[in-house]
Amino acid sequence: MGGGRVDGDHDPAHGQRRCFGCVVPQAGAAWGERNWELEEAQAEIGRLTEAVKAQAIELAIVRGKSGWD
Secondary structure, three states, X not given: OOOEEOOOEEEOOOOEEEOOOOOEEOOOOOOOOOOHHHHHHHHHHHHHHHXXXXXXXXXXXXXXXXXOO
16 A cells, blocks of 8 residues: 555655555555555564463463462
């Protein structure tokens, strides 16, 4: 989704503005272009989400074994 305008900081090198992953097309911009930076950020969010879930489960198990309620 590159080549679009995003509310937020302007990135003239990529012809777009950035804000929390929301992309709004500019006049003449192709929707078919991929936004690699956005895709990588979304993948990182997924990895971090899974890590937090695993830590929450681990903490629940540890607390359960130590008798915390």
